[in-house]
Amino acid sequence: MNNKDHKSLLSIDIAGIKLNNPVLTASGTCGYGLDMAGLIDLNKLGGICTKGLSARPMRGNAPWRIVETHGGMLNAIGLQNIGARAFVDEKLPELRRYDTRIIPNVFGYTVDEYIDAINILEEGEGIHGYELNISCPNVKAGGESFANDARQAAAVTSAVKRLQAVPSSSNSRRMSAMWRQSPAR
Numbered sequence: 001m002n003n004k005d006h007k008s009l010l011s012i013d014i015a016g017i018k019l020n021n022p023v024l025t026a027s028g029t030c031g032y033g034l035d036m037a038g039l040i041d042l043n044k045l046g047g048i049c050t051k052g053l054s055a056r057p058m059r060g061n062a063p064w065r066i067v068e069t070h071g072g073m074l075n076a077i078g079l080q081n082i083g084a085r086a087f088v089d090e091k092l093p094e095l096r097r098y099d100t101r102i103i104p105n106v107f108g109y110t111v112d113e114y115i116d117a118i119n120i121l122e123e124g125e126g127i128h129g130y131e132l133n134i135s136c137p138n139v140k141a142g143g144e145s146f147a148n149d150a151r152q153a154a155a156v157t158s159a160v161k162r163l164q165a166v167p168s169s170s171n172s173r174r175m176s177a178m179w180r181q182s183p184a185r
């Protein structure tokens with residue numbers, strides 16, 4: 001069996017995103033993907049879920065952010081990230097050279113903040129879909145996490161999906177959104 005056959009055997013479709021295989025980086029554990037380029041061939045990954053991105057950069061928590069415990073490890077990164085604009089300008093041009101799907105992980109504290117981040121990301125070329133981190137507290141709904149209230153989870157997901165109706169000069173691709181609840185901040 002040649003490489004091409006393997007590729008089609010392993011390929012999958014998630015939320016309309018066609019992946020060469022079902023192996024993706026876990027968001028936040030491999031930075032923006034490029035951080036891993038010296039260790040693995042990024043072309044072999046089905047997709048890269050980035051570290052969580054917000055509309056504006058965030059400094060995150062002071063150290064210690066990761067501690068080993070008897071039963072595993074605890075992390076409290078504080079959602080530190082370079083912001084959507086820097087991702088588009090500094091990371092995306094290099095990332096899109098790889099034969100893999102680019103799936104930014106996005107978060108916000110209000111629905112509008114998710115939208116702001118995605119609108120900035122949409123100015124870049126080469127993004128295949130979004131992963132919504134909905135474990136953030138929704139500050140406009142009493143601070144409860146989006147994920148803990150089905151209506152809030154639906155509100156943010158459908159607001160993101162509606163963006164595909166917005167005309168955009170940079171692309172006309174379908175807006176795919178996956179979402180996940182994560183205990184990590």
Ligand SMILES: Cc1cc2nc3c(=O)[nH]c(=O)nc-3n(C[C@H](O)[C@H](O)[C@H](O)COP(=O)(O)O)c2cc1C
Pocket residue numbers: 026027028029050051052053066075077105132133180182183184
């Ligand atoms: C150091 C670290 C940083 C993480 N950062 C993010 C993040 O930015 N966004 C997110 O949605 N999840 C983040 N996660 C959660 C991982 O993606 C998650 O633990 C992984 O997908 C495993 O899934 P599980 O926790 O459901 O088993 C982070 C996890 C770790 C350990």
